[in-house]
Amino acid sequence: MTCPEELDPVRLLTPRAREVLDAARVVLERDGWDTLTMRSLADELGIAAPSLYKHFASKDALRTQLIALALKEFGEAVRPVTGVAALVRAYRDVAAGHPQLYRLATSGRLDRDALPPGLEDWSGSPFLEATGDPHRAQALWAAAHGMVILELDGRFPTGSAPEATWDELVTHFR
Amino acid sequence: MTCPEELDPVRLLTPRAREVLDAARVVLERDGWDTLTMRSLADELGIAAPSLYKHFASKDALRTQLIALALKEFGEAVRPVTGVAALVRAYRDVAAGHPQLYRLATSGRLDRDALPPGLEDWSGSPFLEATGDPHRAQALWAAAHGMVILELDGRFPTGSAPEATWDELVTHFR
DNA sequence: GTCTATACAAAGATAGAC
DNA sequence: GTCTATCTTTGTATAGAC
Numbered sequence: 001m002t003c004p005e006e007l008d009p010v011r012l013l014t015p016r017a018r019e020v021l022d023a024a025r026v027v028l029e030r031d032g033w034d035t036l037t038m039r040s041l042a043d044e045l046g047i048a049a050p051s052l053y054k055h056f057a058s059k060d061a062l063r064t065q066l067i068a069l070a071l072k073e074f075g076e077a078v079r080p081v082t083g084v085a086a087l088v089r090a091y092r093d094v095a096a097g098h099p100q101l102y103r104l105a106t107s108g109r110l111d112r113d114a115l116p117p118g119l120e121d122w123s124g125s126p127f128l129e130a131t132g133d134p135h136r137a138q139a140l141w142a143a144a145h146g147m148v149i150l151e152l153d154g155r156f157p158t159g160s161a162p163e164a165t166w167d168e169l170v171t172h173f174r
Numbered sequence: 175m176t177c178p179e180e181l182d183p184v185r186l187l188t189p190r191a192r193e194v195l196d197a198a199r200v201v202l203e204r205d206g207w208d209t210l211t212m213r214s215l216a217d218e219l220g221i222a223a224p225s226l227y228k229h230f231a232s233k234d235a236l237r238t239q240l241i242a243l244a245l246k247e248f249g250e251a252v253r254p255v256t257g258v259a260a261l262v263r264a265y266r267d268v269a270a271g272h273p274q275l276y277r278l279a280t281s282g283r284l285d286r287d288a289l290p291p292g293l294e295d296w297s298g299s300p301f302l303e304a305t306g307d308p309h310r311a312q313a314l315w316a317a318a319h320g321m322v323i324l325e326l327d328g329r330f331p332t333g334s335a336p337e338a339t340w341d342e343l344v345t346h347f348r
Numbered sequence: 349g350t351c352t353a354t355a356c357a358a359a360g361a362t363a364g365a366c
Numbered sequence: 367g368t369c370t371a372t373c374t375t376t377g378t379a380t381a382g383a384c
Contacts (some may be wrong), residue, residue, distance in 0.1 A: 016367075037359060050361075051368050059360070107281065108327055121331070138335060139321070139342040146320025147313070153282055157295070161312060168313040172346035190349075211377060224379075225350050233378070 001079040007119045009068030017055040020045065021065055028066065029100045063104070064114040070098070070105035071115070075123035085170050087130045088144050092166070095148045103152065106145060131173070140173050175253040181293045183242030191229040194219065195239055202240065203274045237278070238288040244272070244279035245289070249297035259344045261304045262318050266340070269322045277326060280319060305347070314347050 005011065010018060023044045027036050038059060042049040056062045077094040081087050095102040112120065127137040147169060151161045179185065184192060197218045201210050212233060216223040230236045251268040255261050269276040286294065301311040321343060325335045 038361085039359075047367085048369060049359095050363095050370085053361070054367060106329070107323075110327070110329065135336065135338040135342045138330060138339040139317075139346070142320035142324050142335070142339070143313075143317035143343065144320070145324060146316035146318070149281075149323070150316050150319060153284070155280070155284065156312060161316070162309065164309040165312040165316070168309045169317065172313070212379085213377075221349085222351060223377095224352085224381095227379070228349060 001076055003072050003076055003119075003122060007072065007116050007122055009065060009072060009116055009119065013065070014055070020052060020055045021062070021069065024062055024066060025069075025101065028104065029098065032100050033063070033104050064111060066101065067105045067110070068115050068119060070101045071119050071123040073098075074102070074105070075126070078126045081126075082130075084130050084140065084173050087126055088140075088166070088170050088173075091144050092148055092151075095152065099152050102148070106149070136173070143169055143173070175250055177246050177250055177293075177296060181246065181290050181296055183239060183246060183290055183293065187239070188229070194226060194229045195236070195243065198236055198240060199243075199275065202278065203272065206274050207237070207278050238285060240275065241279045241284070242289050242293060244275045245293050245297040247272075248276070248279070249293075249300070252300045255300075256304075258304050258314065258347050261300055262314075262340070262344050262347075265318050266322055266325075269326065273326045276322065280323070310347070317343055317347070 010021070013021065020041070024036070024041055027041050027044050031040065038052055039049045042052055045052075052062075056065070074091075074094055078087055078090040081090045110120070124137075124141060127141045128134060131137045131140055147161055147166065150156060154160070156162075156165075184195070187195065194215070198210070198215055201215050201218050205214065212223045212226055215236075216226055219226075226236075230239070248265075248268055252261055252264040255264045284294070298311075298315060301315045302308065305311045305314055321335055321340065324330060328334075330336075330339075
């Protein structure tokens with residue numbers, strides 16, 4: 001289930017810029033955002049660092065594109081499912097599959113003006129559809145995010161949250 | 175309600191090191207961790223940056239002390255309350271009162287070997303007491319953390335989570 | 349415990365040629 | 367679109383005197 005054409009953040013990029021973006025994802029997942037440098041990204045592509053500035057004006061512009069791409073893909077990943085339990089399961093899985101991208105897209109302030117208008121809402125709308133109520137949707141999303149991010153950061157004493165904890169969460173919202 | 179003496183991370187610091195730590199909190203809340211530098215911290219104290227290394231071996235050592243201090247203080251803040259609703263309320267309030275310290279203490283990996291043994295568990299134990307079950311406690315903590323961190327980061331469309339969303343969360347766990 | 353001076357490293361970004 | 371060369375800034379940390 002793909003996102004509407006007008007929300008697709010990649011649609012205005014040149015082919016080469018998309019290649020750069022793809023390489024950035026690889027480096028991001030390998031190293032994390034803080035240690036992704038314009039140099040390491042250039043190395044991944046086999047070019048010199050200054051060449052990147054022909055495709056993205058700054059590292060921050062690249063970051064914005066990655067976040068927009070994440071909103072699109074995460075939204076697409078959870079959209080096909082039905083019901084709270086399946087939604088939470090899909091949300092957890094897609095985050096676990098792209099941990100650094102998830103972290104980048106969901107942590108810290110968000111520069112909404114730099115995103116395609118409507119993309120953020122579209123990305124979160126599956127929670128509204130699954131719960132049928134805005135506040136319930138927000139609470140479920142926040143709870144799922146809390147579980148995911150604590151699990152990614154290894155914050156649960158056992159190392160990762162037991163299935164029983166996830167089950168507990170789903171039960172409360174069903 | 176204070177934490178047990180043997181868990182207090184400050185107990186081994188010199189008086190001057192505590193002053194440095196206090197100044198670090200001020201700078202942290204003002205600027206955030208990423209832009210807290212040894213120079214800005216020294217400026218706050220009115221001394222030269224290299225002088226700080228007489229009190230803390232590295233910036234990372236300072237970070238560890240701040241995190242330990244946060245676990246202690248957050249644990250103390252929520253301990254006196256009784257019941258899920260009051261716990262969640264207290265948790266939200268203490269985080270909102272020290273947003274940067276909360277972020278530092280709860281985001282990213284945690285170097286558990288550098289903390290006083292037992293402090294992390296002690297800090298989280300109010301959730302166990304309020305719910306009476308380990309998985310339920312974990313789920314409630316994760317949900318509360320998700321709400322708090324998304325609120326601190328301005329991730330809810332309205333800017334902060336509506337009271338109705340917090341109420342929704344509490345209702346599910348009561 | 350504080351200072352000055354300085355080393356050392358890393359990162360973002362620009363200029364201008366090809 | 368890519369290169370080389372370079373600028374500029376910033377930050378952690380050490381050495382050694384006072």
